[in-house]
Amino acid sequence: RRRIGRIMKEQGLVSSYTVAQYKPQQSSCNESVLANELNREFQQKEEKKVVVSDLTYVKVKNKWHYICVFVDLFNREIIGFSTGPNKDAQLVARAFA
DSSP states (O other): OOOHHHHHHTTTTOOOOOOOOOOOSSSSOOOSSSSOOSSOOOSSSSSSSEEEEEEEEEEEEEEEEEEEEEETTTTEEEEEEEEESSSEEEEHHHHOO
């Protein structure tokens, strides 16, 4: 570190540091503009009235693959799923089918 500093001083070089610029969040974190229709009522009385989904990724043979799952909250049954190497609309469409 001192050697580099000495060489830079001999060459007339000055290091410049950049400070990370953080922009304040305009809206509250995790606040959606959509209404909360479910309102934490996870126990449902009708089949396929409320279906939730999750899109996650797993590492398979050193490559990331994505999984899209649809779950019925009535009986916690998986009613659709798909996997693929890309996270795109096709992945979700295949899970619907």
